[in-house]
Every structure is written in C-alpha cells, then in structure tokens.
Amino acid sequence: MVSIGTLCCILLLLTPSVQSSQRHLSLASALGSNMVLQRRVPARLWGWSEPGDTITITVGSHEVHTAVADSVSGAWEVNLPAREANSSGTTVGIQSSDQNTHILLTDILFGDVLLCSGQSNMELPTIFVDRGEVDELLSRLEDFTLIRLLVVERNPFNHGPDIGVLVPWSLPSPSSLVGSQTVPFGNWFSALCWATGRARHESNNLPLGLIQADAGSTPIQAWLPPDAAVACRRPAPWTDDFDYWGTRLPPSSFFDSIIKPLAPMRLAAVVWYHGESNLPLPGAEEEEAAYYRCALATMVSAWRLLWAQEWGLVTIQLHAMRRRHYSPTGFALLRQAQHDSSAALSNTHMVTAIDLGDPGDDLHPKYKLQLAQRITWSLEGLLSSTLLAHETSGPVAVGAQFRSGRIIIHFAPATVGSDGIVLSPAPACPVEASDCVGLQLVALEGGVVQVHPVRTQHVSTVGATLVMAQEAATERMQESEGGDRLFVQYCWGPWPLATIFNEAGLPAPPFRFPVAASRSAALHTDL
Numbered sequence: 224m225v226s227i228g229t230l231c232c233i234l235l236l237l238t239p240s241v242q243s244s245q246r247h248l249s250l251a252s253a254l255g256s257n258m259v260l261q262r263r264v265p266a267r268l269w270g271w272s273e274p275g276d277t278i279t280i281t282v283g284s285h286e287v288h289t290a291v292a293d294s295v296s297g298a299w300e301v302n303l304p305a306r307e308a309n310s311s312g313t314t315v316g317i318q319s320s321d322q323n324t325h326i327l328l329t330d331i332l333f334g335d336v337l338l339c340s341g342q343s344n345m346e347l348p349t350i351f352v353d354r355g356e357v358d359e360l361l362s363r364l365e366d367f368t369l370i371r372l373l374v375v376e377r378n379p380f381n382h383g384p385d386i387g388v389l390v391p392w393s394l395p396s397p398s399s400l401v402g403s404q405t406v407p408f409g410n411w412f413s414a415l416c417w418a419t420g421r422a423r424h425e426s427n428n429l430p431l432g433l434i435q436a437d438a439g440s441t442p443i444q445a446w447l448p449p450d451a452a453v454a455c456r457r458p459a460p461w462t463d464d465f466d467y468w469g470t471r472l473p474p475s476s477f478f479d480s481i482i483k484p485l486a487p488m489r490l491a492a493v494v495w496y497h498g499e500s501n502l503p504l505p506g507a508e509e510e511e512a513a514y515y516r517c518a519l520a521t522m523v524s525a526w527r528l529l530w531a532q533e534w535g536l537v538t539i540q541l542h543a544m545r546r547r548h549y550s551p552t553g554f555a556l557l558r559q560a561q562h563d564s565s566a567a568l569s570n571t572h573m574v575t576a577i578d579l580g581d582p583g584d585d586l587h588p589k590y591k592l593q594l595a596q597r598i599t600w601s602l603e604g605l606l607s608s609t610l611l612a613h614e615t616s617g618p619v620a621v622g623a624q625f626r627s628g629r630i631i632i633h634f635a636p637a638t639v640g641s642d643g644i645v646l647s648p649a650p651a652c653p654v655e656a657s658d659c660v661g662l663q664l665v666a667l668e669g670g671v672v673q674v675h676p677v678r679t680q681h682v683s684t685v686g687a688t689l690v691m692a693q694e695a696a697t698e699r700m701q702e703s704e705g706g707d708r709l710f711v712q713y714c715w716g717p718w719p720l721a722t723i724f725n726e727a728g729l730p731a732p733p734f735r736f737p738v739a740a741s742r743s744a745a746l747h748t749d750l
Contacts, residue, residue, distance in 0.1 A: 246271060246272060246273050246274075246297050247272070247273075247319075247323070247324050248270065248271075248272045248273075248276070248278070248317065248318070248319040248324040248325075248326065249270050249271050249272070250268070250269075250270040250317060250326055250328075251268075251269050251270050251385055251386075251484075251487065252385050252386050252387065252388045252391075253373065253375075253386055253388075253434075253484070253485055253487075253488050254268060254269075254270075254328070254392075254488075255328060255391050255392045256328045256329045256330055256331070256392065257312075257329075257330050257331075257371050257391075257392040257393055257394060258328070258331060258332070258371060258373070258392040258432060259331075259332045259333070259334045259335070259336055259371050259392075259430050259431060259432030260303070260331065260332070260333050260334075260336070260432075260489070261333070261334075261335065261336045261432075261488075261489035261490060261491060262305070262306060262307055262308045262333045262334055262335065262429075263305050263306075263307065264305050264489050264532070265302035265303060265304065265305050265489070266302070266303045266305075266306075266333070266489050267300055267301070267302050267303070267487045267488065267489060268280060268300065268301045268303065268315070268317070269298070269299065269300035269301070269487045270298075270299060270300075270317070271292070271296070271297045271298055271299070271384075272292040272297050272299060272319050273292060273297060273319065273321065274292055274293060274294045274295060274296070274297045275291065275292060275294055276291070276292040276297070276299075276319045276320050276321065277289055277290070277291055277292075277319070277320040278290045278291070278292060278299045278301070278317065278318070278319055278320075279316075279317070279318050279319075279320075280301050280303075280315065280316070280317050281315070281316040281317075281318075282303060282313060282314075282315050283313050283314060288301045288303065289301075292319075296384075298384070300487065306333055307333070308332075308333050308334045308335075308429045308430055309332060309333050309334075309430070310332070310369060310430065312329065312330035312331055312332055313331050313332075314327065314328065314329050314331065315327075315328040315331050316328075332369065332371065332430035332432075333430065334369065334429045334430025334431050334432065335423075335429060335430070335431050335432070335491035335492075335606065336431075336432040336434065336488065336489065336490050336491055337416070337419070337420065337423075337431065337432070337433055337434065337490070337491060337492055337493070337494060337602075338434045338436060338485070338490055338492075338493045338494070339413055339415070339416035339419070339433060339434065339435050339436070339437065339493075339494050339496075340436050340437050340446070340482075340493060340494070340495055340496075340497075341437050341494075341495050341496040341497035341539075342437060342438065342439050342440060342441050342496070342497050342498075342499060342500055343437075343439030343440060343499070343586075343587060344415065344496050344499070344539075344542075344587055344588070345413055345415055345416065345435075345437040345494075345495075345496040345497075346413060346435075346437045346438065346439045347413065347414055347415065347587050347591075348400075348401070348411035348412065348413065348414060349361075349400045349401050349411065349412060349413075349414040349417055350400075350401040350411060351414070351587070351589065352414045352589045352590065352591050353589045353590050356414075356418075356589070356590060356591060356592050357401065359592065360400065360414065360417060360418060360421070360592075361397060361400060361401065364395050364396065364397075367395055367420075367421060367424060368394055368395075369424065369428075369429070369430040369431065370394075370395055370420050370421070370424055370430075370431045370432075370433065371392050371393065371394060371430070371431070371432050371433070372390065372392070372393055372394075372395060372399055372412055372417075372433050372435070373388065373390065373391065373392050373393075373432065373433070373434045373435065374388070374389040374390035374412060374435045375387070375388060375389065375434065375435060375436040375481055375485070376388060376389050377389075377437070377438040377477075377481075378480055379438075379445070379467060379472050379476035379477055379479075379480050380480070381479075381480040381481075381484075382479060382480065383484070384484060385484050386436075386480070386481060386484040386485060390412070392432075395412075395417070399411070399412055400412050400417060412433075412435060413435045413437065414591045415494075415496065415591045415594065415595055415598075416433050416435050416494070417433065418591045418592055418594075418595035419433075419494060419595040419598045419599055419602075420433045421595075422595050422596050422598075422599040423599045423602055423603075426599060426603060427607070434485070434488070436481050436482070436485060438467075438477055438481075440466075440467060440468065440500060441465070441467065441477055441500060442465045442500040442501050443497060443500075443501055443515060443518045443519060443522065444457070444463045444465060444474040444475070444518065445465060445467075445472065445474065445475070445476050445477040445478070446475075446477050446478050446482065446497075446522055447474060447475055447478055447518060447521065447522050447525070448475060448478050448482075448483075448522075448525045448529070449474070449475045449478075450525070451518075451521040451522060451525045452474040452475050454517070454521055455514055455517035455518045455521055456514070457510075457511070457514050458507050458510035458511065458514065461507070461511075465500075482526060482529070483529065486526075486529045486530050489530075489532065490530065490532065490534040491534060491535065491606055492534050492535035492536065492537060492602055492605060492606060493526070493534055493535070493536050493537070494537045494539070494598055494602075495523075495536065495537070495538045495539065496538075496539040497539075498515070498540075498541040498557055498558075498561060499541065499544075499586065501514075501515050501518075501557065502549045502553055502554065502557055503549065503550050503552075503553030503556060503557060504548070504549060504550060504553070505549075505550040505553075506550075508550045508552050508553045508556050509556065511553065511556075511557075512553070512556035512557055512559065512560045513560070515557055515560040515561070515564075516560035516563050516564050519538070519560070519561065519564040519565075520564040520567055520568060523536055523564075523568055523571070524568075533569065533570055534570070535570050535571070535572075535602065535605035535606055536565075536568065536570065536571040536572070536605075537571075537572050537573075537574060537598050537601045537602060537605070538561060538564070538565045538571065538572075538573045538574070539573075539574050539575075539576055539594070539598070540558050540561045540562060540573055540574065540575040540576060540577065540732060541554070541557060541558050541561065541576065541577075542576035542577065542579050542580050542581075542588055543576075543577055543578070543579070543580025543585065543717070543718045543719055544580065544585045544586065544717055544718065545585045545654050545655065545658055545717060545718065546655070546657070546658050546717045549717070551657075551658070551716045551717055552715075552716070554716055554717045555712075555714075555715040555716055555733055555735070558575075558577070558732070558733050559733065559734075559735070561573065562732050562733075570605060571605075572601035572604060572605055572615055572616065573616070573732070574594070574597045574598055574601050574616075575617055575729075575730055575731075575732045576588075576594055576597075577714055577719040577721055577730060577732070577733060578719065578721035578730045579593060579594055580653075580718060580719075582653035582654055585654070585718075597729065600614055600615045601615045601616075603615070611637070611640070612635075612637040612638050613637065613638050613639055613640035613725045613726065613727055613729070614640075614727050614729075615729075616638045616729060617638065617723075617724065617725055617729035617730045617731045617732060618634040618635070618638045618639045618644055618687070618723060618724070618725045618729075618731045619634060619635045619638045619731070619732065619734075620632055620633070620634050620713070620731060620732075620734035620736065621633050621634060621635050622736050622739065623711045623736040623737070623738045623739065624738065624739040624740070625709075625738050625739065625740055629690050629691055629692075630664075630690075630691040630711060630738055631688050631689070631690050631691070632688060632689040632690075632691075632711060632736075633687065633688050634687045634688065634689075634731070635687070636686070636687040638725065639686070639687040639725050639726070640725050640726040640727065641726070642725075642726035643684055643685070643686045643687060643726070644684040644686075644687065644688070644689060644723060644724075644725065645684070645723075645724045645725060645726060645728075646679055646682065646684055646689075646722055646723065646724075647679075647721070647722050647723075647724060648679055648722070649661050649678075649679055649720045649722050650720055650721070652718065652720065653718075654718050658716065658717040658718040659716070659718045659719075659720050660714055660715055660716035660717075660718065660719060660720065661676060661677070661713070661714065661719070661720040661721075661722055662676070662677040662679075662682065662711070662712075662713050662722065662723075663675060663676055663677060663711070663712050663713070663715065664677060664709065664710070664711055664712075665709070665710040665711075665712055666708060666709050666710075667708040667709075677691060679722055689723070691711075709737065709738040710735055710736065710737050710738065711735070711736055711738055712733075712734065712735035712736075713731065713733055713734050713735070714731075714732075714733040715733055715735055719733060
C-alpha cells in the first residue's frame with residue numbers, strides 16, 4: 224500500500240507548479256549592457272514576460288516608461304524618445320510588475336548603429352588579413368572605447384523570435400578582434416566591419432555600434448523573406464535551395480533566423496558585401512545575373528519594410544577574382560547586376576572593389592583598410608551629406624558614341640569632379656592572362672565576335688569623357704559596320720585591370736555600351 228506521504232510527493236512531482244509555468248522577464252538578445260542605440264530616432268527596447276505583466280523601464284534616474292506584455296505571447300516593447308548622441312554611458316533598468324525580476328543595463332550609449340552583413344568576405348576575421356593591417360587594426364584600441372561590438376550567431380535552424388548571440392555587446396579588445404582561448408574562432412569580429420567602424424568613428428567621434436550578422440557560403444536567396452523568394456526565381460534547372468556546410472537548406476533560412484529577429488533594432492545603415500555564391504555558371508549567365516538584380520533590390524526593399532525604416536545602404540561590388548569554373552562573362556554580369564540594383568534603390572551607394580583583388584588569396588582578399596575607407600566615404604555621403612558625389616563614387620559611365628571619327632565615352636559629371644577623368648597606366652596582370660580585362664572594343668566582324676584591347680596611350684581625357692584615338696576608332700567602326708555591331712566595354716571579366724579613376728582616386732565600375740552613331744543616342748546623364 225502507498226502511504227499518504229508518498230502519494231503527496233508523487234502528486235507534487237506530477238502537478239506543474241505556478242512558478243515553473245510563469246515566463247520570467249527577459250530582454251531580446253540584441254540588447255545588453257555596453258550597447259549603442261540609434262540616435263535621432265525612437266530607439267526600441269523589447270523582450271518577453273508573463274502575458275499581461277506591466278513592464279517598467281527607467282532610463283537614468285528619472286525617465287520612466289511602461290509597457291504591457293502581450294496577452295498571448297508575452298512580448299513587450301518600448302520606444303524611447305529620440306535623442307542626440309552621448310559619450311557618457313547611461314543606465315537602463317527594466318522591471319516586471321511581479322517585482323521578482325529586475326534587469327539592469329549599464330554603459331548604454333546613443334550614436335549610430337551599423338549592420339554588417341553578407342557572406343565570407345564580411346565574415347573574414349581580423350586575424351586573417353594582412354599582418355601589417357592586423358597591427359593597424361589592433362593599434363590605439365583605447366581611442367575607440369565609444370565603438371561597441373555584437374556578433375550574431377549563424378544558426379539557420381533558429382526559428383524563434385530571438386536571435387542567438389555569439390559575442391554580446393562589448394568594447395573592442397584583442398580577444399574580441401583576433402581571438403583568444405576564451406573566444407572561439409567563429410566568434411572573432413569581422414575585419415572589414417571593424418576597419419569601417421574605426422574609420423567612421425575617426426571621421427565624427429560619435430558612439431558607434433557594429434552588429435556583425437553574416438554567414439559565409441550563403442547565396443542571396445538565404446537572406447530573402449519568403450514572399451520575396453517567390454517574387455524572384457532562379458532559372459531552371461537551379462533551385463532556390465542551397466548547400467550550407469553539407470546541409471541542404473531552404474531559401475529564407477538566414478532571413479528567418481537572423482534578420483527578422485533583429486528588425487526591432489533601429490539602424491543608421493547596412494553594409495552588404497556579397498555575391499561570390501551567386502556567380503553564374505556557364506550556360507545561364509544572363510538569367511542568373513537577372514535573378515541577382517531582382518533578388519538584391521527585392522531583399523533591400525523587404526528589409527526596409529520590415530524595419531519600417533529607410534536606413535542607408537552601402538553595397539560592395541565584387542572584387543577581382545580568378546575565373547575558376549565560372550563563366551568569364553558571369554563576373555561582369557553579376558557586377559553589373561550589383562550596380563543596377565544599387566542605382567535603383569534610394570539612399571544607397573555602391574562601392575566598387577574591382578581594383579582591390581589579392582592574387583595571393585583571390586577569394587578572400589586580405590587587404591581591407593582601403594575598402595573600409597571607401598565604405599566610410601559612402602557612409603559619410605549617406606548619413607551626413609557632407610561629401611560630393613565624386614568623393615563617394617568612382618566615375619560612372621553613361622554611354623558611348625561615334626562622332627567626328629572618334630569613339631567618345633561619357634561619364635556622369637557629378638561622379639568625376641572638376642579635374643576630369645584620371646587615366647592610370649594598366650597594372651600588370653597578376654593571374655592568368657585570359658582572366659585579365661581592361662578597356663576593350665567588341666566588334667561583330669564577318670559574323671565573328673572580335674575583342675580588341677584598347678591601350679591607355681590610345682585614349683585621352685576631356686573633362687568627363689574619354690576620347691579614343693581616331694585611327695583605331697574609325698577602323699573598328701568601319702569593320703563592324705556601326706549600329707549595334709560595336710560595343711565598348713571596361714573591366715568586363717573576372718580580373719579587372721582598372722585604369723579609369725576620378726580626382727578622388729576612386730575607380731570607375733565596369734561598363735558595357737553599344738557605340739551609338741550620333742549624339743542623339745540616349746545617354747543616362749542623370750546618374
């Protein structure tokens with residue numbers, strides 16, 4: 224026979240207690256001590272608690288806000304009044320109405336928040352860049368205590384309302400930037416994101432929060448919301464599913480696990496470095512590039528809609544790479560898709576990296592400081608409007624024409640500057656010669672496509688134009704019989720040999736245009 228005492232013990236074990244069924248007050252993982260919240264907009268705090276709880280938020284010692292947890296999910300949020308940047312940290316206390324749980328956040332700053340996203344070239348940790356650049360990136364860390372770092376977990380299987388965090392908000396240190404025994408390899412901070420943050424902070428000395436939310440080897444469909452993934456379809460036989468370290472994943476996996484849970488966080492801008500995993504294979508170059516053009520523009524629009532905020536965006540045009548098994552034309556078409564998407568989006572700048580290839584590691588260039596400086600100039604143009612167009616972008620070609628026996632390439636004057644186009648000698652090709660491309664004329668001669676390199680000495684500059692020598696231009700125009708049979712193209716392949724720059728030293732992005740027979744041909748001079 225079971226005794227009364229034993230039966231009571233069994234019943235206590237089988238009956239859930241009131242305490243264990245309660246959902247205790249918690250804060251979203253994207254928030255924490257040492258964080259930076261976005262200035263000049265209502266900054267949002269959010270989390271979860273017991274449904275119906277009243278949440279009290281105290282900023283500093285006097286500012287008090289309240290919220291009521293949702294009656295079903297227990298989710299709560301509070302929008303703090305917009306405020307200017309501060310360099311002295313404040314406290315935020317959060318307490319639920321049951322008085323049993325209290326969260327205290329310390330050293331909270333208000334400034335700008337950047338989200339660094341994309342694939343492996345954004346993920347690449349500081350320790351793997353050039354040794355000299357590592358020394359520079361680790362120098363004077365005491366001057367950057369107003370920069371704070373957050374690393375988001377790369378977990379495509381997270382389907383909850385909160386992100387996972389690899390490294391919570393922290394100050395920059397050797398252990399967080401290049402690793403230590405207590406900081407695992409995958410948690411080390413992005414070299415490019417950190418280099419950009421340093422340069423940005425040196426330009427305005429404001430607090431800066433850097434959120435690293437990237438994942439190497441991910442195609443763009445991994446970052447699309449489900450409805451956007453339907454809007455942009457890859458050409459058959461390719462599907463939107465993708466391989467991630469040996470696991471086949473559906474599209475939207477990283478949108479669902481990283482981007483969607485982060486959306487309550489107010490941002491100043493997003494920096495997006497991506498494209499390698501969507502390089503077209505031979506046979507579907509045009510279709511794959513068209514897919515990327517659709518996907519990038521759709522992704523950004525969907526993200527901004529989710530955030531309910533049109534933050535600034537800096538996209539990075541793919542750097543020089545070896546051909547490998549990809550289509551040579553595919554590199555050019557993907558870069559063009561990146562350019563076209565960026566040009567079509569508002570509050571967006573594209574930074575080209577075509578001249579920043581690394582023959583020692585062409586997939587992951589180990590030199591990041593120059594690229595970071597270009598990103599910083601673009602951020603300055605987007606967020607502060609203190610720089611002119613040619614100080615944030617290389618010269619953008621808008622069309623080509625045949626006139627008075629010469630081929631003339633026109634550039635948008637605003638992207639050139641008052642000193643006009645700057646021509647540099649072609650650099651030596653550091654990889655296979657067939658991968659290297661500069662300025663070329665492409666002619667259909669006798670039914671056969673002929674590609675003719677144009678040497679720098681055969682080109683002169685006049686303001687915002689390039690003028691090709693008369694003899695070469697006339698010969699090619701006659702051989703091709705004009706019309707749509709002659710094209711001028713620049714850096715149209717895997718490894719660009721950049722020779723066209725503006726007065727700020729920024730390179731022209733790749734371009735390809737038919738040579739129009741007269742000035743009446745449409746030139747996109749509004750760019």
